[in-house]
Amino acid sequence: MILPTWLLLLSGTALADYYNPPISDGYGNWSAAYEKARHFVCQLTLTEKVNFTTGVGTGQTVGYSNSIIPRIGFRGLAGDDGPTGVRGADYTSALASGMNLAMTWDRQLIYEQNYINGAEHKAKGANSVAAPVVGPLGHAPAGGRNFEGFSPDPYLSGIAFGEAVRGTQDAGAIAEGKHYLLYEQEHFREIVEWNVWLAEEPNITDPYSSNVDDRTLHELYLWPWYDGVKNHMGAVMCSYNQANNTHACESDRLLNQLLKGELGFQGYVSSDDGSQFSGVASALGGMDVTGPGETSPNGISGLGESYWGPNLTLAVLNGSVPEWRLDDMVTRVMASYYYLGQDKDYPELNFASGNFDTYGYEYPEAELGWRKINLHLDVRDNHAETIRKVGSNSAVLLKNSKNTLPLKKPKQIAVIGEDAGPNKYGPNGCSDRACNEGTMAMGWGSGSTNFPYLVDPLSAIQQRALKDRTVVQYVLDNWAKDQIGDVSWQAEVCLTFVSAISGEGYLEVDNNFGDRNNLTAWKDGDAVVKQVAANCSETVVVIHAPGPILMEEWIDLPNVTAVIFAGLPGQESGNGLVDVLYGDVNPSGKLPWSVGRKREDYGTDVLYKANGPVPQLDFSEGLFIDYRYVDKNNIKPRFEFGFGLSYTTFDYHGLRINAVPAVPTASISPSQAMRTTNPSICPHTSLNPSDYTFPTRCTPTRGGDPKLWDVVYRVRTTVTNTGSVAGQEVAQLYLDLGNGTPPRQLRGFQKVMIQPGEHKEVEFELRRRDVSIWDVVKQQWVEVTKLGTDIKVFVGSSSRDVKLRGVIPATGKAPSMISSMVPSSSSRMSSVVPSSRFKVTPTPTH
Numbered sequence: 001m002i003l004p005t006w007l008l009l010l011s012g013t014a015l016a017d018y019y020n021p022p023i024s025d026g027y028g029n030w031s032a033a034y035e036k037a038r039h040f041v042c043q044l045t046l047t048e049k050v051n052f053t054t055g056v057g058t059g060q061t062v063g064y065s066n067s068i069i070p071r072i073g074f075r076g077l078a079g080d081d082g083p084t085g086v087r088g089a090d091y092t093s094a095l096a097s098g099m100n101l102a103m104t105w106d107r108q109l110i111y112e113q114n115y116i117n118g119a120e121h122k123a124k125g126a127n128s129v130a131a132p133v134v135g136p137l138g139h140a141p142a143g144g145r146n147f148e149g150f151s152p153d154p155y156l157s158g159i160a161f162g163e164a165v166r167g168t169q170d171a172g173a174i175a176e177g178k179h180y181l182l183y184e185q186e187h188f189r190e191i192v193e194w195n196v197w198l199a200e201e202p203n204i205t206d207p208y209s210s211n212v213d214d215r216t217l218h219e220l221y222l223w224p225w226y227d228g229v230k231n232h233m234g235a236v237m238c239s240y241n242q243a244n245n246t247h248a249c250e251s252d253r254l255l256n257q258l259l260k261g262e263l264g265f266q267g268y269v270s271s272d273d274g275s276q277f278s279g280v281a282s283a284l285g286g287m288d289v290t291g292p293g294e295t296s297p298n299g300i301s302g303l304g305e306s307y308w309g310p311n312l313t314l315a316v317l318n319g320s321v322p323e324w325r326l327d328d329m330v331t332r333v334m335a336s337y338y339y340l341g342q343d344k345d346y347p348e349l350n351f352a353s354g355n356f357d358t359y360g361y362e363y364p365e366a367e368l369g370w371r372k373i374n375l376h377l378d379v380r381d382n383h384a385e386t387i388r389k390v391g392s393n394s395a396v397l398l399k400n401s402k403n404t405l406p407l408k409k410p411k412q413i414a415v416i417g418e419d420a421g422p423n424k425y426g427p428n429g430c431s432d433r434a435c436n437e438g439t440m441a442m443g444w445g446s447g448s449t450n451f452p453y454l455v456d457p458l459s460a461i462q463q464r465a466l467k468d469r470t471v472v473q474y475v476l477d478n479w480a481k482d483q484i485g486d487v488s489w490q491a492e493v494c495l496t497f498v499s500a501i502s503g504e505g506y507l508e509v510d511n512n513f514g515d516r517n518n519l520t521a522w523k524d525g526d527a528v529v530k531q532v533a534a535n536c537s538e539t540v541v542v543i544h545a546p547g548p549i550l551m552e553e554w555i556d557l558p559n560v561t562a563v564i565f566a567g568l569p570g571q572e573s574g575n576g577l578v579d580v581l582y583g584d585v586n587p588s589g590k591l592p593w594s595v596g597r598k599r600e601d602y603g604t605d606v607l608y609k610a611n612g613p614v615p616q617l618d619f620s621e622g623l624f625i626d627y628r629y630v631d632k633n634n635i636k637p638r639f640e641f642g643f644g645l646s647y648t649t650f651d652y653h654g655l656r657i658n659a660v661p662a663v664p665t666a667s668i669s670p671s672q673a674m675r676t677t678n679p680s681i682c683p684h685t686s687l688n689p690s691d692y693t694f695p696t697r698c699t700p701t702r703g704g705d706p707k708l709w710d711v712v713y714r715v716r717t718t719v720t721n722t723g724s725v726a727g728q729e730v731a732q733l734y735l736d737l738g739n740g741t742p743p744r745q746l747r748g749f750q751k752v753m754i755q756p757g758e759h760k761e762v763e764f765e766l767r768r769r770d771v772s773i774w775d776v777v778k779q780q781w782v783e784v785t786k787l788g789t790d791i792k793v794f795v796g797s798s799s800r801d802v803k804l805r806g807v808i809p810a811t812g813k814a815p816s817m818i819s820s821m822v823p824s825s826s827s828r829m830s831s832v833v834p835s836s837r838f839k840v841t842p843t844p845t846h
């Protein structure tokens, strides 16, 4: 008899199972990497091992870097930010934001841009990339760093995160997914930052705590991390905040039990700058390296002091931290290094973050190691092409009346609004991009990078308009009412630019402490649009922003004939936009969140006023954020999740649902489970684990239980391009899983290019996880059909524009009983009669 996985795992918990062994089966060569790492680690002395765990401070790069160990000829590792490129370097690309990648809904583009990011880091000699970002997920629409990540929808974020990890690592660099976990706002994330640097009151004594129940954790915030681990993510950065009132970087539950245990994460966990709050507890809680090394800014007294370093040596010597745990930490780092093959011809570090001098100190804080630090290598290759493509393919067309777009050789264009033009201080003129000057193509903070150039919309439009002999006038001052009045009166089409921006909490812009204070356009944007629309019968609004903005003041005005949400598209901003404005690229972006009519429509928000010395963020809404909240509460959003127009139209027909015959998935063998009982990596550090009583419970699973990844249903439909131009459609699949889940949850999407008059078959694969909920009592995923629930299936072009419906029957129900349950119409349903076909094959017991 084959025992279910969970039973095997439970039986293992009686043992002292708190060591994560390498797991290689079926997922590449972690086993070989661990073996090499073990050999490497076992030749190190105690202090050399400690050296590895303790970063050398924000030095030549901004991420985790350890020091060279000359005795064995090891050059040390270096990491650098981040999601939009190699931070602080020269001759590198400035990529589109993670949010824009999500707006493309295009797996290939997400992969490609992250491949570029990995390749540029590698060419500059950085071993790891502090990206991709899936924390914040997007609990509150005003959250300052949401744009670094993808979407508040866990499925979309999970797919994007997985592709981003794959892309980065295929290029050779270690992907350090961040920030783990529940890091959902900037306010109160750091003690010193909030109390001293930014605000005066009230004083907080600890970072905020995000409080969330186990089910919400699994089905929402933890969900995308499964995809990262499944795709071999080599590193994870633990976050500033607390989770259920335990610091994220010392949370046994988050790190040992969930990440390394339930998800089977093989790599290492690094702290963020100042997110470590203890020495022994963080070591036992599952943190493997202290990124910057020092306690600053939240720790004892700052520069030069470390919870680890000499303190970790002491802790090992006095027995507070078992040496095998130290071995495990270093082994994990080196396993990722070997897994990526970085021992073979990996480039030397050849830049210094934020320092363009050719010569300088290798360790600037200590003023040690004067040498050539910067080779000024140009690593951009032809990456601009992909960035431009991400820009055009992510643009979301929200409105297009009177056939305004694409532009048809207009005689005269007016370009209006500061967001259309350059920053008068230059594209890098504001420190870490923390300002709202000129066009917005990037958020501020460590999610930023240096622009090698920034093609602003005005320049790109002028260049393109020349071809048609179009007259172009512009006004870039939002308060120049007279001039705006003049040019908008004369023009045939008025391209009107509005913006908002946000960023990381260590910088403040116009009184916004990372998080946005409101969801409206900055710099009087609403008034600008209204003034233009009062004069110009074809007012096209272009929005550059880090998330949704409210548009109620002008969206219904008849003269506002077109609206494009362009996000934060990076260096090729203007070019990508022009491609869409002129129809060289048919818009295909879809919203990765909802656009509400008012702020309250979202149901969740940033906590702006501390509700105590340790601010408490209770995520009492559970699974219901963004469209899940909107749908549950029958709120009519302005634009729903998944919405986006095209210059063509699409029709859907023929919904076909098939159960996939079960293929037995290998269970974890008892011998594998037993491997958890051997904490000894190096023979000489073998210790009796029962001497240590810290509460960990790790179990060997693979990207979550392997069965979660089995494809259990295939859903197919046919999409036809019914218009006159070629275009890409993002076909979307939503499920209603009952059992207290949101009315609709995204569980599939496919982007397809279709020529006019042609049709394409689209297939969605539903994995077991996609049709399951987390059972908090059983502590496992359970397929809802096994709970007697029929799954309602919705296929369409947005979360509300449902074209076809079907049902996946509960286990044991005959297909004939099901067809009568299929509704024949809905308010926004096409006239196509839905058809469902079931080949109900028994799926494995689990």
Ligand code: NOJ
Pocket: 062, 063, 081, 082, 130, 178, 272, 273, 446
């Ligand atoms: C703090 C940020 O939270 C993190 O994302 C970044 O990687 C580090 N600083 C290094 O810049």
